[in-house]
Amino acid sequence: MPHLKIEYTDNIEAQADMGTLCRGLAQVLGSLKDEQGLPLFPLGGTRVLAYPAPHHAVADGGDHAFVYLNLRIAIGRSDAMKTIAGDALLERAKAHFSSLFSERTLGITLQIDEGVQVYDGKHSNLHTLFSK
Amino acid sequence: MPHLKIEYTDNIEAQADMGTLCRGLAQVLGSLKDEQGLPLFPLGGTRVLAYPAPHHAVADGGDHAFVYLNLRIAIGRSDAMKTIAGDALLERAKAHFSSLFSERTLGITLQIDEGVQVYDGKHSNLHTLFSK
Amino acid sequence: MPHLKIEYTDNIEAQADMGTLCRGLAQVLGSLKDEQGLPLFPLGGTRVLAYPAPHHAVADGGDHAFVYLNLRIAIGRSDAMKTIAGDALLERAKAHFSSLFSERTLGITLQIDEGVQVYDGKHSNLHTLFSK
Numbered sequence: 001m002p003h004l005k006i007e008y009t010d011n012i013e014a015q016a017d018m019g020t021l022c023r024g025l026a027q028v029l030g031s032l033k034d035e036q037g038l039p040l041f042p043l044g045g046t047r048v049l050a051y052p053a054p055h056h057a058v059a060d061g062g063d064h065a066f067v068y069l070n071l072r073i074a075i076g077r078s079d080a081m082k083t084i085a086g087d088a089l090l091e092r093a094k095a096h097f098s099s100l101f102s103e104r105t106l107g108i109t110l111q112i113d114e115g116v117q118v119y120d121g122k123h124s125n126l127h128t129l130f131s132k
Numbered sequence: 133m134p135h136l137k138i139e140y141t142d143n144i145e146a147q148a149d150m151g152t153l154c155r156g157l158a159q160v161l162g163s164l165k166d167e168q169g170l171p172l173f174p175l176g177g178t179r180v181l182a183y184p185a186p187h188h189a190v191a192d193g194g195d196h197a198f199v200y201l202n203l204r205i206a207i208g209r210s211d212a213m214k215t216i217a218g219d220a221l222l223e224r225a226k227a228h229f230s231s232l233f234s235e236r237t238l239g240i241t242l243q244i245d246e247g248v249q250v251y252d253g254k255h256s257n258l259h260t261l262f263s264k
Numbered sequence: 265m266p267h268l269k270i271e272y273t274d275n276i277e278a279q280a281d282m283g284t285l286c287r288g289l290a291q292v293l294g295s296l297k298d299e300q301g302l303p304l305f306p307l308g309g310t311r312v313l314a315y316p317a318p319h320h321a322v323a324d325g326g327d328h329a330f331v332y333l334n335l336r337i338a339i340g341r342s343d344a345m346k347t348i349a350g351d352a353l354l355e356r357a358k359a360h361f362s363s364l365f366s367e368r369t370l371g372i373t374l375q376i377d378e379g380v381q382v383y384d385g386k387h388s389n390l391h392t393l394f395s396k
Contacts, residue, residue: 001373003332005271006319007137007181018319026321047330047371049271049317053181055138055150057158059258066179066258068135071251079250086251094255107179107258109133112251118343119335119350119376123358126330126371130323139269139313185313187270187282189290191394198311198390200267203383211382218383226387239311239390241265244383 001074002029002041003049004089008067010052012100016067021096022048025069028092032085040081041073044130064105069093075115086112133206134161134173135181136221140199142184144232148199153228154180157201160224164217172213173205176262196237201225207247218244265338266293266305267313268353272331274316276364280331285360286312289333292356296349304345305337308394328369333357339379350376 004025008016026048032040058064069089077085090110100106136157140148158180164172190196201221209217222242232238268289272280290312296304322328333353341349354374364370 003373007183009181019321022319022321023325026323026325030324044323045371046321046323047332048321049273049330049332050319051183051271051315051317053183055154055182057151057154057178057180059158059176059178059262060162061155061158064258066181068179068181070249082251086253090253090255101255101257105258105261107177107256108254109135109256110251110253111249113248114250116248116377116380117334117375118378119346119374121350121354121374122372123354123365124371124373125365126323126328126369129369139315141313183315185315187286187314189283189286189310189312191290191308191310191390192294193287193290196390198313200311200313202381214383218385222385222387233387233389237390237393239309239388240386241267241388242383242385243381245380246382248380 001045001072003047003072004029005070006050006067008050008052009056009058009065010054011063012065013052015100018050021093022050024092024096025089028088032088034081035078040077040085042127044127058107066107067093067097069110071112073112073114082112082114086110133177133204135179135204136161137202138182138199140182140184141188141190141197142186143195144197145184147232150182153225154182156224156228157221160220164220166213172209172217174259176259190239198239199225199229201242203242203244205244205246214244214246218242265309265336267311267336268293269334270314270331272314272316273320273322273329274318275327276329277316279364282314285357286314288356288360289353292352296352298345299342304341304349306391308391322371330371331357331361333374335376337376337378346376346378350374
């Protein structure tokens with residue numbers, strides 16, 4: 001972790017440029033520092049996945065758009081750090097969609113889930129690659 | 133919120149009519165009232181997204197179908213209200229799939245997750261549109 | 265339940281053989297026994313769904329792959345049993361991807377979520393079919 005999953009209505013697929021947003025949000029996650037100035041999250045554990053939903057209904061079911069960002073993190077960061085991380089990701093998402101937001105109905109929600117799991121297993125050649 | 137996500141095996145894509153189900157479930161969410169007769173959930177915050185899974189195995193891995201509905205809500209409703217909401221959504225889903233259910237193996241599960249997140253940020257022009 | 269959801273970067277779609285992995289993991293879930301030698305999970309409630317993500321960024325955003333497996337279970341198993349279940353699923357996933365793992369950057373993470381939901385409703389003709 002951190003794992004960031006983006007779920008969105010596919011009626012903005014053509015304008016959303018989701019690949020760029022995924023890379024931008026991974027950069028934000030990698031750039032955050034904790035109270036000691038160390039990386040808040042491990043770069044080698046950073047994953048961002050985005051899924052357009054082919055079927056959806058938003059609010060009254062009209063032609064509205066929605067982007068949901070869910071960040072899943074391990075237990076251990078301070079509340080202040082969680083707020084900083086959430087705000088930084090939401091700001092990047094808002095900036096990414098600012099022009100689309102001015103043109104159409106659109107909701108963006110970002111939530112963080114912390115320490116939900118009761119088992120956590122890994123097998124990776126990515127962590128060592130980025131812990132040099 | 134409320135956020136309702138539907139995940140289902142893609143072997144029922146042709147018969148599932150998921151767009152209709154999404155709109156119907158959004159209507160159910162919008163029609164629910166709390167103990168004071170006020171809307172149980174904000175219409176401007178209602179989102180329903182449905183995702184067919186291209187790969188799946190159900191039970192013994194035979195040609196079975198599965199529809200999973202997960203409703204994510206904020207903390208604050210009574211247990212009775214959560215039951216009413218869950219039952220109403222499940223009833224609508226059962227009615228929607230009644231003919232398919234009589235024809236093939238199919239499992240429908242609806243669960244509600246409440247107040248899991250530790251950060252909740254929003255940017256939307258939908259809430260104001262529907263709070264008039 | 266158990267519900268196992270697999271989310272993965274679509275840059276391994278051609279080599280991942282996800283249908284085989286789904287069936288293999290469903291078999292693992294169905295073969296696990298509890299302390300009394302009884303099935304740890306109900307076969308009729310076993311579901312495995314896998315979703316390739318069309319947009320993604322892993323670690324530094326390079327051409328890396330990621331497979332996330334999330335198992336959702338009901339409350340009630342011992343910690344030892346949860347570890348056995350998690351280890352067995354992760355071992356199967358590692359074996360499935362062993363050749364791919366030796367060829368490219370790849371991260372595999374398996375997590376178990378237990379008893380998150382506050383409402384749990386079902387409508388199924390699968391449980392009876394497999395409880396004979």
